[in-house]
Amino acid sequence: MDHELYLEKLKTSINILSDILDTENYGMCIVDRDGRIVLWNYEKFFHLKESDVLGKPVTEVLENTRLHIVAKTGVKELFQLQQINGTNVIANRIPLEYNGELIGAAGTIIFRDTKELGSLYIQMEKIENSFKAYQSEIAMMYRAKYTFDDIHTINDKMLSLKEFCKVIAQSDASVLIRGESGTGKELVAQAIHNGGPTASYPFISIGCASVPTDQLEVELFGSEGIGDAKPRIGKLELADEGTLFLDELGSMSLDMQTKLLRVLETREFSRVGSNKKIHFKARVIAATNENLEEAIEGRRFRQDLFYRLNVIPVHLPPLREKMNDLPCLCEVLLPKPRFGYHQEKLTIDKSTYKIFAKHDWPGNVRELRNVLERASIVCTGPTICPEHLPEYLQKYNLSSSGSAGKGFYRQEIENLERRLIQNALFNNQGNKVEAAKQLGIQRSLLYKKIKDYGIET
Ligand SMILES: Nc1ncnc2c1ncn2[C@@H]1O[C@H](COP(=O)(O)OP(=O)(O)OP(=O)(O)O)[C@@H](O)[C@H]1O
Ligand SMILES: [Mg+2]
Numbered sequence: 001m002d003h004e005l006y007l008e009k010l011k012t013s014i015n016i017l018s019d020i021l022d023t024e025n026y027g028m029c030i031v032d033r034d035g036r037i038v039l040w041n042y043e044k045f046f047h048l049k050e051s052d053v054l055g056k057p058v059t060e061v062l063e064n065t066r067l068h069i070v071a072k073t074g075v076k077e078l079f080q081l082q083q084i085n086g087t088n089v090i091a092n093r094i095p096l097e098y099n100g101e102l103i104g105a106a107g108t109i110i111f112r113d114t115k116e117l118g119s120l121y122i123q124m125e126k127i128e129n130s131f132k133a134y135q136s137e138i139a140m141m142y143r144a145k146y147t148f149d150d151i152h153t154i155n156d157k158m159l160s161l162k163e164f165c166k167v168i169a170q171s172d173a174s175v176l177i178r179g180e181s182g183t184g185k186e187l188v189a190q191a192i193h194n195g196g197p198t199a200s201y202p203f204i205s206i207g208c209a210s211v212p213t214d215q216l217e218v219e220l221f222g223s224e225g226i227g228d229a230k231p232r233i234g235k236l237e238l239a240d241e242g243t244l245f246l247d248e249l250g251s252m253s254l255d256m257q258t259k260l261l262r263v264l265e266t267r268e269f270s271r272v273g274s275n276k277k278i279h280f281k282a283r284v285i286a287a288t289n290e291n292l293e294e295a296i297e298g299r300r301f302r303q304d305l306f307y308r309l310n311v312i313p314v315h316l317p318p319l320r321e322k323m324n325d326l327p328c329l330c331e332v333l334l335p336k337p338r339f340g341y342h343q344e345k346l347t348i349d350k351s352t353y354k355i356f357a358k359h360d361w362p363g364n365v366r367e368l369r370n371v372l373e374r375a376s377i378v379c380t381g382p383t384i385c386p387e388h389l390p391e392y393l394q395k396y397n398l399s400s401s402g403s404a405g406k407g408f409y410r411q412e413i414e415n416l417e418r419r420l421i422q423n424a425l426f427n428n429q430g431n432k433v434e435a436a437k438q439l440g441i442q443r444s445l446l447y448k449k450i451k452d453y454g455i456e457t
Contacts, residue, residue: 003103007032010096011039025110030096031058032104035068042109045084070095071105082109088121136200138238144190144203151184151191152332155322161314168312169195174264176249176309177287179316182366185287186247188314192285193243201242204235204282209251216256217272224273236269239282249309250290250301261305284309319361319368326356326368333369334384335376346376349385349422350454351397358396382426383455387415418453421446425455 007030014028030039035058040050048061058067063084070077070093082091089109096104151162168175169192177185186205193203211219222234235244246252252260263269264284268277286309295301319325334346352375361367375388386397420439428434436446449455 003032003098003101006098007038007096007104014039014041027109029058029062029067029107030104031067031071031107033071033102035059035071037061038104045109065107067093067105067107070107071102074102084109135240138240139200139202139242142202142204142238142242144193144199144243146187146190147194148191151187152328153322153325154328155317155325157317158322158325161316165192165314166195168192168314170197171312172196172198172283173311174283174309175285175312175314176306177285177314177316178292179287179289180318180362180364181289182364183289183316183318184365185289185316186245188316189243189245189247189285189287193245193283196243196283198242198283202239203243203245204239205245205247206235207247208256209248213253213256216252217259220256220260221269222271224271226273231271234271236263236280236282237271237278241281242283244282244284246284246286246309248288249286250288250292250295254300254302257302257305261302261308264305264308319364323357326353329365329368330356330372333365333372335373344382344426346379347383349383351386352384352389354454355386355389355393355396359393381419381422383422385415385418385422387418414453417449418455421449421453422455 010030014030027045028039028041029037032038037053037056037058040048040053042062043049046061053061058065064082066077066080074095074097076095077091077093080091080093081088083089092108094106094108095102096106148162148166151158153159153162165188175189175192177188179185189205190203193199206216206219208216218232218234220234220236222237223229223232225231246260263280267280269280270277292301292306296303296306319329330348334348336345356368363370371389371393372384374390375384379385379388386394389397421435424435424438425432428438432446432450433443436443439446
């Protein structure tokens with residue numbers, strides 16, 4: 001039996017079959033391997049008689065057809081949505097073989113429930129649109145606040161680090177930010193996210209130390225809502241195409257480390273209580289102030305996870321190693337003037353800077369921010385002076401003026417004197433003659449005091 005004969009037989013059987021098939025909503029068309037129509041059972045849908053189309057290339061008769069392609073590739077296509085005359089139909093395309101040789105293709109379409117299909121389409125479109133709206137809502141909710149412009153520095157090392165971070169922001173490689181507490185790890189992580197191509201996607205932060213170990217898994221992976229419990233979306237899912245920021249990484253339990261490593265290696269995860277795989281698309285930035293090498297040695301941290309995350313290491317220097325940044329940091333961290341409070345911009349006295357320079361700043365920039373915030377509340381005048389600083393910093397003041405062991409009484413008198421002079425200068429817009437007059441002292445004495453106390457005028 002040759003090909004043509006085979007096709008003929010097939011046609012006959014199909015014609016017999018079509019008597020029992022649901023011909024109302026169902027149609028069939030067969031093409032030979034050149035894509036020419038050999039059977040046409042679509043009359044009722046297209047108002048074209050079989051005799052008119054037999055032998056014609058199917059591409060000339062049917063809109064959006066792929067039958068001629070299936071007749072060439074031999075790859076079947078099932079349940080495809082196809083638009084014909086503005087309506088969606090479900091199409092199947094099956095290659096026909098005879099003696100192991102491709103001889104054509106059969107196409108079937110189902111017109112049934114097209115109305116339902118139409119409304120299904122509208123529903124799907126609606127769901128898709130609201131999904132997109134939620135996605136951008138999530139991105140808005142979990143927006144990273146800081147950008148590279150918020151990293152203030154004039155320090156050479158920090159400046160080149162900032163430039164380096166701008167470059168790596170463009171990639172999606174994992175970053176491990178290390179540095180003492182308060183050195184700006186979160187600030188840098190946010191700036192990297194905002195400086196990169198996925199800035200409009202969410203920045204999801206999770207503090208591994210602040211979530212109890214037994215809750216961290218659900219927090220990260222989400223859960224399927226077993227029993228009455230509602231399903232929960234995890235941070236891995238929320239981060240989607242954005243950034244997952246794993247803060248305080250060193251506190252993560254070994255068990256969680258193993259689970260996280262698996263996600264990073266397979267780029268897949270499942271919600272707790274589910275087997276369904278979800279693709280993990282986010283970039284990972286981790287941060288820690290712990291000595292991870294020691295933790296690895298002590299078997300508290302997995303070496304393989306360390307290597308996975310440490311693709312791009314970023315090491316933030318402590319404040320004591322970038323003391324030339326003090327003035328510019330003070331400038332941005334000093335609370336801004338507020339109505340009814342400090343209406344003038346606050347300045348920092350030279351002697352205050354001298355104290356700052358002597359301190360080690362174990363809490364780094366965050367400690368500096370707190371010190372300045374406190375000082376701005378305590379200080380009633382326009383200038384922040386040593387007496388506005390917390391006690392633990394005052395000790396540097398005593399030793400600096402060579403008056404170590406100076407009695408409390410003398411110290412307090414000096415503080416008061418300094419404040420009086422500063423206020424007088426402020427009230428007289430820095431005019432020393434007027435300030436001296438207001439204070440009722442000689443101008444020369446005022447000059448001497450200004451010099452002794454290092455008051456800025
Ligand atoms: N170079 C900088 N310029 C401006 N502000 C900075 C800079 N570095 C740090 N800060 C500020 O210092 C504070 C602490 O920064 P951040 O929270 O990023 O520190 P961290 O390293 O994450 O600290 P921790 O280890 O305690 O979590 C923030 O208010 C941040 O804005
Ligand atoms: Mg932090």
